[in-house]
Amino acid sequence: MAAMISSTVDSSTFRAEKRRDYDDAVRRTKRLGTALAVISILVLWHFLALYNRPWVPSIADTLRSMQAALSGAQFYSDMLITWRRLLLAFLTATLVGVSIGVVVGFNKKAEAFCAPLIALALAVPDPVYIIFANLAIGTGELAGYIALVLAIVPFVINVVRTSVQARDVQLDEMSKIYHIPAGRHFQHVIVPQLVPSLLTAARFSFALSWKIVILVEALTQPEGIGARIYNYFHMLRMRDAIACAILFCVLMQLAEKVIFLPAEKRLMRWKS
Structure with missing residues (x-):
């Protein structure tokens, strides 16, 4: 009986850890995607400002x-x-x-x-x-x-x-x-x-x-x-x-x- 309870607790702990790892991975992916999007916009803005002044300011x-x-x-x-x-x-x-x-x-x-x-x-x-x-x-x-x-x-x-x-x-x-x-x-x-x-x-x-x-x-x-x-x-x-x-x-x-x-x-x- 004690072994079954211990096994259930270990299984619940394992699932909780897997869930935390998954949530952390999702948050890291979102942050990376946001950073790449912002960088892409800034790079595009920089090149547009170089070739379309004064209509596109730096x-x-x-x-x-x-x-x-x-x-x-x-x-x-x-x-x-x-x-x-x-x-x-x-x-x-x-x-x-x-x-x-x-x-x-x-x-x-x-x-x-x-x-x-x-x-x-x-x-x-x-x-x-x-x-x-x-x-x-x-x-x-x-x-x-x-x-x-x-x-x-x-x-x-x-x-x-x-x-x-x-x-x-x-x-x-x-x-x-x-x-x-x-x-x-x-x-x-x-x-x-x-x-x-x-x-x-x-x-x-x-x-x-x-x-x-x-x-x-x-x-x-x-x-x-x-x-x-x-x-x-x-x-x-x-x-x-x-x-x-x-x-x-x-x-x-x-x-x-x-x-x-x-x-x-x-x-x-x-x-x-």
Whole structure:
């Protein structure tokens, strides 16, 4: 008996060690891939700067421009304006998209009505929403918000609807057999199955929001990071435009890791 227990413990320890070795190998591969990608981009950038000046600034000139932007107050002012627009559009689009996606996923009649509209909305290019919002409302900030929400909501609806329809229907039948109340069924059966798709929808909505908000600001707004990049480009100050774009992209990537990675670990903890 003692030998069997010892053998089981040794087997569990061996599997744990193998799992740690595998995770370490995966992390090393990811770090190596990231390093190679960054080096490749820098090498390509260097050669493009050598043969396409002044349209492609050198890495050193861009770094100096980034330092100058970070040392000035105007960059932070524009960043706050863009962040306000981004967060408002992201929260609105996510809440509206998740709500509609859940309803469409559960209701066959709602799906029959919304499916063609969702397909049409997914096919419309983002600049079209911006143009129609400006024509209908004007070039004010409200038009930008509406264009952002309209461009993002269809993608969120589609992700959530697909997840709802892919849920385990047998769990719904089991809840009916045991007469589990609808509220407890939704909380303990439906929500855990939707958490991965909700996280995916939120991350996708955030990623799409900060890309489209730059486009909206460049086309319609006098302030913000998008307007700043467009003005630099209009004045042929390419190194300032690229420096501002890089700073914004880096900040958005950091924000995504700070916001979504901890939330994902916390919400998906039940799986482990």
